[in-house]
Amino acid sequence: MTAGREPTGPEARLIPTPSQTVGPYLRIGMEWMQAKDLVAPGSAGAVTLVGTVTDGDGEVVPDAVLELWSPPAWGRSLTDDGGSYSFTVVKPAGAHRHMEMFVFARGLVRQLLTRIYFPDETDANLVDPLLARVPEQRRETLIAKRDPSGGLRFDVRLQGPDETVFFAY
Amino acid sequence: MTQVAGHPELRLDPDYESPEYRSSAKRAPRQPLVLLSDSLLDSGGPVFGETPVTLSDADLTLGPHGEAQGQRINVSGRILDSDGRPVAGQLVELWQANAAGRYRHAVDSHAAPLDPNFTGTGRCLTGPDGAYRFVTIAPGSYPWGNHPNAWRPAHLHFSVFGRLFTERLVTQMYFPGDPLLPFDPIFNSVRSQRDRERMVSSFDWDTTEEGWALGYRFDIVVTGHLATPFEEASGVRR
Ligand SMILES: [Fe+2]
Numbered sequence: 001m002t003a004g005r006e007p008t009g010p011e012a013r014l015i016p017t018p019s020q021t022v023g024p025y026l027r028i029g030m031e032w033m034q035a036k037d038l039v040a041p042g043s044a045g046a047v048t049l050v051g052t053v054t055d056g057d058g059e060v061v062p063d064a065v066l067e068l069w070s071p072p073a074w075g076r077s078l079t080d081d082g083g084s085y086s087f088t089v090v091k092p093a094g095a096h097r098h099m100e101m102f103v104f105a106r107g108l109v110r111q112l113l114t115r116i117y118f119p120d121e122t123d124a125n126l127v128d129p130l131l132a133r134v135p136e137q138r139r140e141t142l143i144a145k146r147d148p149s150g151g152l153r154f155d156v157r158l159q160g161p162d163e164t165v166f167f168a169y
Numbered sequence: 170m171t172q173v174a175g176h177p178e179l180r181l182d183p184d185y186e187s188p189e190y191r192s193s194a195k196r197a198p199r200q201p202l203v204l205l206s207d208s209l210l211d212s213g214g215p216v217f218g219e220t221p222v223t224l225s226d227a228d229l230t231l232g233p234h235g236e237a238q239g240q241r242i243n244v245s246g247r248i249l250d251s252d253g254r255p256v257a258g259q260l261v262e263l264w265q266a267n268a269a270g271r272y273r274h275a276v277d278s279h280a281a282p283l284d285p286n287f288t289g290t291g292r293c294l295t296g297p298d299g300a301y302r303f304v305t306i307a308p309g310s311y312p313w314g315n316h317p318n319a320w321r322p323a324h325l326h327f328s329v330f331g332r333l334f335t336e337r338l339v340t341q342m343y344f345p346g347d348p349l350l351p352f353d354p355i356f357n358s359v360r361s362q363r364d365r366e367r368m369v370s371s372f373d374w375d376t377t378e379e380g381w382a383l384g385y386r387f388d389i390v391v392t393g394h395l396a397t398p399f400e401e402a403s404g405v406r407r
Contacts, residue, residue: 001371003249003388013251016392017367018183018359020341021190022326025274028290029264029326033220056195063276069334074215104339107196109183109358111337113205113395133174134203158196168173168181168202168396169335 019110024063026104031078037088038073045090048151049116049144052083053103056159060084064105066156068116089152097121098128103156113167116154117143138165173396174201180399182360189354191315202396214334217260217294227293229263229305232286239268239284239306241382244370247299248329250336251392255299262328263303264290270309279311304382307344315354322349322356331391342387343369 003014022030039046049068053061060083068075070092077085091097103112117125125131131139141164144152157164171186173179185197230237244263248256266272266289269281273289287306295301308323324341331337343350350356350369359365367390376384 001367001369002386003390014249014253014390015364015367016251017338017340017389018364019338020355022339024276025264025272028272028274029262029328071212100334102337105196107192109185109187109193112198159199163198163200166198166202167205168179169205169394
C-alpha cells in the first residue's frame with residue numbers, strides 16, 4: 001500500500017504505519033547485528049550493564065530484544081535462555097546522565113520505552129525533572145543497581161508488583 | 170487499556186493490553202505510562218550508513234545450493250516520516266516464514282518442511298529517496314496455537330529505523346485479500362480500520378516482472394509518537 005494522507009488538516013500528515021509484535025522468531029531477523037559494546041570493554045569508564053527481563057509471573061523472557069540509546073552510541077542485545085541481556089556502556093557526561101532503552105518481545109504489540117539512571121548520581125537524580133514525575137515508590141525501578149562484580153544491573157519487569165516504569169512519548 | 174498518567178485523552182493503537190493476543194497477558198505493562206517531555210524527540214537517532222550490508226542481503230531467494238522454493242516476489246516501497254520526508258540511508262531488516270509457513274528457528278515446531286535454500290532473513294539500506302527493495306518468496310500461513318484453529322495470515326516482519334530514536338518501528342506486512350486477516354488477533358490489535366489498512370501491501374504491476382516475479386508495494390511511515398489524542402465522540406484519532 002502506498003502512503004496515505006490524513007483526510008483533513010492543514011498539514012496533511014501521512015498516516016503512520018502501526019506497530020506489530022516482533023513475535024517469537026525475532027532472532028532470525030535481528031541477531032545478525034547484536035551491538036553489545038557501546039564502548040570498547042576496558043576503555044576509560046567502561047562498565048558492564050546486565051539485566052534480566054521477566055514477565056508478570058516472574059518467568060524469564062528469552063525472546064526479547066533490548067536496544068539502548070546513549071547518543072551517539074546505539075546498542076542491541078538479545079536475551080538468552082535465562083532472559084538476560086548485557087552491554088558495555090559508559091556513563092554519559094553532561095546534562096543527560098541516563099540512557100534510553102527500548103524493549104521488544106513476543107507478547108508486546110509494540111516496543112516499550114524505559115530509561116536507565118545511574119546509582120552514583122544521587123544528587124542529579126534527585127532533581128531530574130522526569131524522575132520527579134514518576135510516583136516516588138516506583139522511581140527505584142529506573143535506577144540501575146551496583147552489581148557485586150563491579151558492573152551495573154538493570155532488570156526489566158514487564159508486569160507485577162515491581163513493574164518497571166515505561167514511558168509514552 | 171494502557172493509560173498515560175495524567176493524560177486521559179491519549180490513546181495507544183495498538184494497545185499493549187490486547188486480550189485476544191494471548192502472549193500479551195503476562196507481558197503487557199499494567200501500570201500507567203509516564204509521558205516523556207519533548208526533549209527526547211529531537212535527540213537524533215542511530216545511523217547505519219556504515220553498516221556492512223550488501224546488495225545480496227536484499228535477495229532472499231538465493232540459497233547455498235540453489236534457489237528457494239515458492240512464489241518469487243519483489244517487495245518494495247519507501248520509508249517516510251509523517252511529514253512525507255524520506256528516511257535515507259537507514260537500515261531495514263526483514264524476516265519471514267518460508268513458502269510452507271515454517272521459520273528457520275529452533276522454536277518453530279510446525280510440521281511443514283524447511284527449505285535448505287531459504288533462511289528467511291534479509292536486510293538493506295534505504296536510498297536517498299527512502300526507497301528499499303527485497304526479492305523474496307511469498308510466505309506461507311502458519312498455525313500458532315493462540316486459540317483453536319489459529320492461523321497467522323501470510324506476513325513479512327519488518328524492522329525499520331527513522332531519523333529519530335523514537336521513530337523506531339517494528340511491524341508486519343500483510344498481503345491484499347488474505348482471508349485470514351479478519352480473524353488474526355495480531356493484525357486486529359490495531360483497532361482503527363484505517364490504520365490497519367496501512368499494514369496491507371498492494372499488488373504492483375510496476376514491479377511485477379515478465380516471466381519472473383510478482384510485485385508488492387509497501388510504504389512505511391514512521392512517527393515519533395507512541396500515544397495520540399483520541400476524540401471519544403467520533404472514535405477518530407486525530
Ligand atoms: Fe511471523
